Amino acid sequence: MQTVMRTLAPSATTQLRADHAHVLTTFHQFEVDESPQTKHALVNSICRALDIHAQLEEQLFYPEMQRVVPALVEKSVPEHAEMRRLIATLMQMQPTHPQYDPTFLNLMRIVIHHVSDEETMVFPEAERLLGDTLNEIGAHMAVRRIELTVPQMPDLARESLSALPSSLMFAAAGAVIAGSYVLRHAFRR
Numbered sequence: 001m002q003t004v005m006r007t008l009a010p011s012a013t014t015q016l017r018a019d020h021a022h023v024l025t026t027f028h029q030f031e032v033d034e035s036p037q038t039k040h041a042l043v044n045s046i047c048r049a050l051d052i053h054a055q056l057e058e059q060l061f062y063p064e065m066q067r068v069v070p071a072l073v074e075k076s077v078p079e080h081a082e083m084r085r086l087i088a089t090l091m092q093m094q095p096t097h098p099q100y101d102p103t104f105l106n107l108m109r110i111v112i113h114h115v116s117d118e119e120t121m122v123f124p125e126a127e128r129l130l131g132d133t134l135n136e137i138g139a140h141m142a143v144r145r146i147e148l149t150v151p152q153m154p155d156l157a158r159e160s161l162s163a164l165p166s167s168l169m170f171a172a173a174g175a176v177i178a179g180s181y182v183l184r185h186a187f188r189r
Contacts, residue, residue, distance in 0.1 A: 009135070009138045009139045009141070009142035010138050010142075011134040011135050011137070011138040012060065012061050012126070012134045012135075012137035012138045012141055013123045013126055013127055013134055014138065015056070015138055015141050015142070015145075016053070016056070016057065016061065016118070016123070017119065017123065019049065019052075019053040019056075020053075020115045020118070020119065022049060023046055023049050023050060023053070023111060023115075024111075024112070024115065026042060026045060026046050026049070027046065027108050027111075027112075029042055030042050030043070030046075030104065030108075032101050036094070036095035036096050037095075039095040039100070039101075039104075040094075040095040043090055043095070043100075043104055044091070044155070046107075047087045047090060047091060048152055048155070050083060050087060050111065051084075051087060052145065052148045052149060054080045054083065054084070055144075055148060056141050056144060056145060056148075057076070057080070058080065059144065060137050060140050060141050060144065061126075061137060061141070062076065062077075064126075064130060064133060064137060065122065065125075065126055065130075068129045068130065069125055069129065072121060072122050072125055073122065075117065076114065076117075076118070076122070079110060079113075079114045082110055083107060083110055083111065083114070086103060086106060086107040086110070087107065089103055090103055090104060090107065
């Protein structure tokens with residue numbers, strides 16, 4: 001499986017950039033006046049994604065960067081610690097708590113700053129200095145991501161559904177019903 005993953009898996013920096021894009025996109029879905037259920041689902045989804053992302057960086061990417069340019073990743077360790085602290089706080093807090101939104105917005109601020117540093121300084125240096133090693137790290141990351149994600153799949157699925165606006169859920173349900181109707185009638189002929 002490692003050989004297949006080495007061939008098919010995107011490089012480490014490509015995967016980490018995709019994680020950044022996913023989290024930043026999800027940040028934009030958060031609205032202060034959203035329902036508590038939707039807020040809770042979005043925040044939990046972001047927190048889970050950040051946790052997996054941080055583990056991948058700390059276990060696989062940062063050790064290689066530490067080997068070649070230690071100064072670039074030294075700043076990331078305390079940022080990850082602060083993100084984890086805020087994530088733990090949010091996971092214990094109800095979305096109706098008066099500090100929920102400010103805590104989440106603080107997490108958002110820290111993550112945006114962290115992403116900016118990685119995308120403008122750390123990743124370009126990694127690509128320059130590590131070259132093909134990033135593909136090997138990427139293969140290990142893909143396997144580790146599966147290991148970290150599979151146990152959380154039921155929660156991730158539930159939160160994804162809860163985070164969808166009800167109008168989109170009704171549209172999706174309508175599309176499924178219409179699609180099944182079309183398929184049912186197409187195979188009768």
